[in-house]
Amino acid sequence: MAKAYIFHRYGGPETEAFVDRPVPVPGPGELLVAVRAAGVNPVDWKRRSGHRRPGSDPVPLPGVFGSEVSGTVEAVGPDVEGFVPGQAVLGSPLTGGYAEYALLAASATAHKPDGLSFTDAAVLPVAAATAYDGLRQLDPAPGSTLLITGAGGGVGVAAVQLARHSGIRVIGTASEAKKALVESLGAVHVTYGPGAADRIRAVAPGGVDAAFDLAGGEALTVAAGLVADRKRLISAGSPEEVAALGGSAVRRSRTAAVLDELARLVVGGALRTQVTGTFPLAEAARALRTVESGHARGKTVIEVAR
Template sequence: MPKAYVFTRYGGPETEALVERDRPSPGPGQVLVAVRAAGVNPVDWKQRTGYRRPGGPERELPAVFGNEVAGVVEEIGAEVTGFAVGDEVFGNPVAGGYAEYALLPVAVTAHKPAELSFTDAAALPVAAATAYDGIRQLGLPAGATVLITGAGGGVGVSASQIARAFGLRVVGVASESKKDFVESLGAVHVPSGPDLAERVRAAAPDGVDAVFDLVGGEVLEAAATLPAEPAKVITGADRETVAKLGGSGVERARTAAVLDAVANLAVDGKLRPFVTRTFPLDRAGEALRTVEDGHARGKIVIEVRA
């Protein structure tokens, strides 16, 4: 039977297990994909603790981990057009992607360009798509300056590159150990820590036009003092705090068109997924710990099939 990595109840790592599950069947508007690779994101372990988006559905337990995959179409559901068995695709699964098979809704599934590996494609649907939505949401003109907190993480790495592709100047906040990495993205590095606002002002003497926060809490509060317009502060990490500051959360489009856009940026060399480490499915727990412990640089991907 096909294998999948699941959490059996809400809680910590002790709830995780590699199990065998029936191969799923696609419903209307869905495709069944033989997963080649699955991206690992902070939201994965947060969902294990019981987190869910406001208004989102309650997960049926045991629940498969994972929110982004790349693979090959094995079966087509009713009312599906534009996809065929054998197509190489990537997107957001219906209910988990750390598995040998996953169901994908065609609304958030895109054809994988031949120039893009399955591993790199699996790193795009969450982090890169979130970054793309956020940069587009800010609506800054070319030449403007955007401050990105958490610039060394999965979304931050993509946001820095996409901002640069849009002609923006980027100031990236990250730990001192990630300085060279952040600067390799074309960003001006500012080390995280106390007195953040003062260091950003020194690094960007002409000012900051917008903030794309990926950390939340005190870091977000400090960064939010920098733009002239509170509405130009968005976050992918702390909606409660940003609302008090006059900003907003990242508005996710969740469309195949966004997936096409980030894939094209990757093919054009303007967006590198920066997959820094891969794990096989039977070591999915190690992959998740790498992200949950906060030490990941770039993207972590589970390679399910060669």
């Protein structure tokens, strides 16, 4: 039996619990991975709350938390090539990541390079990969100005760094408490909230060439009013809102090739994962509350002892 942190019905934190369950068996094209670290993301508590994208299937109950992990291959299923037990990997689990073991699709799993820690590897499949996919979708030119809302969160800190690495000027909105973090990544910080549009215009009088929304709501509306071409407006978490404003949702590729490239950038020093909090699996609830509060800086990771 193996431990996993689950929600047994949709709702709030009261629906969460640890359970012992049989170790999963990998099917065709799947890997069984002994989890070493799991990234914590807003999507985790949103799924527990019953939120899902339009057209997507509900999460089967009970649901195991977690959508990004790193670990070592324990077993390979039929028709799997390129992986053997003992190899270190990273990817998005099919069965949830706040657990001692998880199943991953081999086709979307990357090998972890030696120079990348399990903790840092665990935060690449969701947050960093979303940032990478969004920037590739926008394809901003070097020297252009990009607005990133929610720049102090997990996706935001990766998006700022990747954009700056490509020679793009970044204006990042975030709370005043995250100003030092945002500026340390090379972005111009603007405090979000009432008057944000005027503050952005003050630092970008010529307007912004593109906008990458990670906050939704009023921040997305402000971004839409600042970008001249709404085709240059994307959002990672508000597909219906951004479509109504003439923009589009981030198109996720979810490929091993993207993870390979992100791992290379981290090892090479061009991308810092900004992991600011780690918790043992036994404190999964506290890790999730840290992110659910909306005040977490950078990334939070659950580490599984082996």
